[in-house]
Amino acid sequence: MDPFKQMSEWKRNMDHFFGEDFWGQFEGILKPTIPQINLYQTDNEILCIASIPGLTDLDKIDIFVNYTQLELRGTIDIGYSGGTVVSEEILQGVFERTVTLPFPVRSDKIKATYSHGLLYIQLHRFISDSSQKHRIKVELLKDK
Structure with a gap:
């Protein structure tokens, strides 16, 4: 059979x-999900490193950031089609991956670079005026 x-x-x-x-x-x-992603956090920054081998056209990857979400879309294609596959451990194909970030990030201060099969995305913490520390005055309530 x-x-x-x-x-x-x-x-x-x-x-x-x-x-x-x-x-x-x-x-x-x-x-396993693709691309494989490592996140590194400091007090005010996040570095996302995604493994995307074989990327030759940078316009074929889309990166979207929305507050606490990072979304990556694209295709991993190692570009080899000869012979019969005996073992295939490098995952390929179309991907769409969303990662929840540990804190909100700024949408106006993002840097993405690609080198040797790795996509580096630097994100910066969003700090609004309302999230900064303010001293609160305490009022004494008098008994009626």
Whole structure:
């Protein structure tokens, strides 16, 4: 029997038994998310480093920042199509990844650079006038 047909039947039975979204719960375990991302935080900055090998056209990656969300969209393509795949550990394909940031960031002060397969995104903490420390005067309430 064809092993792919067996897998398809097995998956169909599991979907029937556990529900249609059964495999979606395991997607991050079975297939790791791409791109892989490291976040580094200081008091007022966040450095995001994303692994995106083979990026030759910088216009093919989209970076969006919205307050405490960083969103990356693009394609990882290592550009090799010859031969039969024996082992494939470098994940490729279209990706859309959203990362929750540890604090709100400024949308007007972002720097993104790309070097040797790594995308570096520098983000700066958003500090509004209302979030700065202000001394509060305490009033004494008199008994009536």
